Every structure is written in C-alpha cells, then in structure tokens.
Amino acid sequence: MAPSTMREDTRDQTGNRRPWQVAAEQLSHTASGLDWLTERRTAALVRADRLGLPDQSQEEWRYTSLTPFARRWLDHLAGARLPAVPEPVPPTLAGVFSVDIVDGMLCAPLLATPPGLTIQSLQNLGAEWRTRVEALLGSAVSPTDTSASDSLIDLNTALLTDLILVTTEPGASVAIPIHMRLQATAASALCQTRLLVDLAAGSRLTLSLEFTGTAGVLVNAVSQMCLGRDSELNLVRVQALPDDGMLLESTSIEANDSAAVTVTSVDLGGQLSRQSLTVRLAGTGASATVHGLFLADGQRHIDNRTRLQHEAPSTTSREFFRGIAADHGHGVFSGKIIVQPGAAGSNAALTNRNLLLTTTAEIDTKPELEIYVDDVRCSHGATTGQLDANALFYLQSRGLDLSTARQVLTAAFLRDSLTGIPLPELRERLEARLESRLQAQTGAAR
C-alpha cells in the first residue's frame, strides 16, 4: 500500500485518523497463530470502519459521547500512554477459583480447574472447540438487525489478541464460584477483552467478573454467554476501574429451554462506563433476574442499557436497577423489555429507582416496554428523587444527626441491590467501598 493511500485510509471526513485502522496496522505486526481467524477479523474491521464509532445522533447513544474515548485511543496508539502506575489489585477472595486476565489475555496456565469446568484461551484452544468459537464470533453481530453499538463488537473481533472460553460439562454443578479479575494495563492502547461462556444442558455456574485497571486505561469488552437447556448461570459483574478509566462493554446472554440467569451488575469506578446487556429468553420457560447498581459521583459518566427479550412462551424476567448520582456525576439507564409474538404467557417486570444526592448531578432514565403479543403480564416504572424527608426526620427524631441519617438511608438504598451476590466476601467488600464513598459524599455535601 502506498504511503499516501494509507494516510487517506486512516482519516475520516473531518481529517481525524481512524484509531481502529492504526490499531489494526499495529496488530498485524504482532498477532500470530490466529490465521484461522483472519478472514473473520478482516470482515469485522471492514464493517466497523463502515459504521464508525457510535455517536450521539443515534438514540441509544444519546447521552453518551465517545469523543474523549476516541481521542485518548489515538493518543495511546501514538505512544502517549500514561505511566504504568499499578492500581492496587483487589485482594484474592477466599472460597473462589480465581482467574487473572491481563489486557484480555489469560496470563498463566490454569491449574486444577474445578471439576466440570474448562477454561481455555486462544493459545490452548482444543481443536474440537474451534468450530464453536468461530460460530460464536460469527453470531456476535446480527447480519440483518444492525445496531449502533455493533461496531464495538466488530472492533473487538478485529483487534482481539486473545479470547477466553468457559465451558461446563452437561449436568455439572460447578461447586465453587469462578472469580475473573480482568485487569487492563498501560501496555494496551485499548484493551480488548473477549469472553465466551457456554453452559451445557443442566449445568450450573457462578461467575463473577471484576474489571480493574491502571490509570487512564481504555477497555472494550465483549461477552457472549449461551445457556443450554435447564442450565443456571449466576453472573456478577463489577466495574471498578480507576477514576480516569473508560469501559465499553457489550454482553449478550442467550437462555434456552428452562435455563435461568441471574445478573448482578455494579458500577463504582471509571470516568466513562457504558454497558449494553442483552438477555435473550430464547427457550420455553427461560428466566432472567437482573439487579443493577451504579454510583455516579465525582465526574463519572455511567450508562447502562439493558434489553430483556422474550422470544419463547412462558418466559420470565425481573429487573431491578438502582442508581445514585452525586457531585457532577451523570447516570443513564435505559431498559427495554421486548415481548415477541412467540412469547405468549410471558411475565416481565422492570423497576428503576434513582437517587440524586446533589442538585448538580444528573440521571436520565428510560424504561420501555415493547409488546407484540396479548397474553402477557408486564410492568415497568422508574423514579428519580432525593432521600425521603419523612424517613430522614424519623431517624433524626431517634437521635441520628442529619449527615448520619442521610448516610444510613443511602447505604440502605444500595444494599438492597447487592444482596443477591453469591460471593459473601465480594459483597462485603463492595458494600464497604460504596459506603465509604457515600460517607465522603454526605459528609461533604451538608
């Protein structure tokens, strides 16, 4: 390729370089042993290039701008990385099987995985799994039903350096929770994390994902999870990036006949965090429970978009999302329940409750129902407000000072969202972190 042509290729109409083109060029020098993926990566890059990064003219990205993300990505690619000051890695939890993933790569060979469970990476992927991985990568983006966020998935496919495949054996109940610590470091310009989870029929797994990183990191994470018939997944997802970290995350979960998924999502870090969670209830009797909690304090921008899609008869979904915003924080929640024509006898409920601790903070919420069949029970609602004045006075009348009363009520508000986390130590750590942040908040505010 002639140098002049190349320069043209890597700039958009406004003259900005396209970061993914630069990243792809850099990647081609280093990536090896992934030849079987090349075709898929090339196609994904072409699509991503055509779509570009999502922008605010698209409804689902209305409140979230990726301009600072793209700018920093280019800076990182040009070598202007922030110094690698390691964030303290969260302490290991007792009673879990820990898996460390650094910059999207499984960093050490795993020894003694719990019975019934296999964790593989691209480097050691069994030949019998290659077809399954290819199928999953290929189905990540629908060829017909394109969404504004698809380019993020395509970028991940095009630029990933590794992927993690978690599989269970049919009927296996994995006895201990798997705790994945997904760390991003200054070594990657944009950390691409790709996680594939495939639960065989009748199996059970508890999986927690904790996103951490060093200063200024950028992460683009894509997870695809497929639940076989009668299987159960208890998924915990914690975003605990440093205050200047940015995370874009696309997760899709497919639940087949009678499969049950429980998701608890917690955002407590980052400068910019955008999670898109799609749960497809694709099999008869499948069910999903989603608990979410975000704390948008400081300058944080936290955007959660969830889609619960009922595609089969007698499917059930329950979603409870809570948000707290303070200082100049901005929280966004958009939750949609879609009941497709084939999903008669379905039952869905979505509740979103938000708390504004200061008048300078903002929360935008949009709960939606889209129903294409008669025989269903659906409800949705959202509230945004301050702490209840009656409850504050009640606590004061019992001798608690106003700032303690505010703290107690705020902690109670968020504790509710965490009760479903099946890792007690992780839950306690999250409670302590959130409460100490709120303490700073209520102490400073009034």
Next chain:
Amino acid sequence: MSTLLEVSGLRVAVGGKEILTGLDLVVRAGEVHAIMGPNGSGKSTLAHVLSGRDGYVVTGGSVSYQGLDLLAMAPEERARAGLFLGFQYPVEIPGVSNVYLLRSALNARRSARGESEIDAAGFLRLVKAKARLMQMDESFLQRGVNEGFSGGEKKRNEIFQMAVLEPVLAILDETDSGLDIDALKIVSNGVNSLRDPARAFILVTHYQRLLDYIRPDFVHVLAGGRIIRTGDHTLALELEADGYEQILAAAST
C-alpha cells in the same frame, strides 16, 4: 416535682396559616398529660413542633425543656436530651434494620451523656427483654424498620423503641389510632410499665378510649390552637359523653 417542659404563649404557623395561637402548657416529672381536641385543633402540630419537624414556623412564645431553649435545638439534639416522639404514621425504612436503628439511637443518647457505647451482649439483653414486654417476636429485630408491618405492629414498634430508649419526656401522637383492642392493651401496658417519677408523657389523642388504659393526671382540651380547658381524667369521660361541642360552646361564651 421538677418542671420538665414549659410552653408559653406558643404561636406556630404552617404554610402561612396560624395553627397554634398562644398555647400554654407545663409538664412536670412523673406526670401524664392527655391533649385532646377535635380534628384540626392543632394537636399534631404541637407534637411536631416539640420534636423539631421542618415546615413549622414559630411566630411567638417559647418552649423550655429542662431549662434549655427547645426550639433552638435540632431534632437529634432533642432526642439525645431525652425527648421521644411516637409517630402517628411511623415510617417504613427498608434496608435499615430495627436493631441497627435502636443501637444507633441508644448510642447517640449515651454519647450525648458522656457514656461509652453499649456492649453487644448488654444491648441484646435489653432489646430482648423489651421485645417480650411488647409481645413482639424477636425475628422482627433483623427486619427493616417497620417494613411490611401492619398499622398495629408499627405502633407497637414505636412503644418498643420508647421502652429501649427510656426517654425523659415522651410525646405520643395518636398512638391509639388504628389499634384493635388487644394491641391497644399491649401498647398501654408498655406505656404504664414506663411510668416513673422522673419521666413524663404527653398523649395526643382524639378519643377517650386510650385513657381507659392509661389514666392521665391532666386532660387538656385543645381548640383553635389554644388549650381552652384543663381538668383531671374525668374531663375525658365528660368529653366522651357530651362531645367537644358543649365545651367549645362554653369556652366561646
């Protein structure tokens, strides 16, 4: 007996409208006062303004509590100084357990008196004993404050909290409303067991029926924002028999 509370010429407005129009009341240690009156006479306003609730503007008069200017104190300072308000509508607070609230409340009072925090074992003994007094199942201690409680359970919980906190002056706002006869007996029994020469009660009530179980030393009739008549417990019986109209008519002539 020492004077605990002295209300003099208290005038209070809510939303620009004067509700209390010059109220006088003296409460000494050991006494039980019942404040009765028709709806809208200012009974609940009196309870709220004494406990420090927002939205009540004092336009005249004074309130002295144990020699302190009560109206200058924050609600939590009043509580720590031994004032207790039993709510007409106790608030549900999911996520904050009853036991947590009680320990925080008790320790706030102790710390205001220069005492150390109560030890865990002593605290548990205390709350269990008081729960028995109120015939409440211990399992409720771990539940959220008033969460999912029936109206009667909420009122019982108010008296239970009072029993644990052992206030100097308790103001019970319409504690009898919404109680069936059994609950009324339990609640009255709780109050009676706390009667003490060093403690005083103000019972704000619309009906005489509570006073069948808790015999007051004084009954005051509140109307138009002032106390228009004071008597002993027989005044309540008179009200029950004749209604408020006769007394109101007598007062206006």
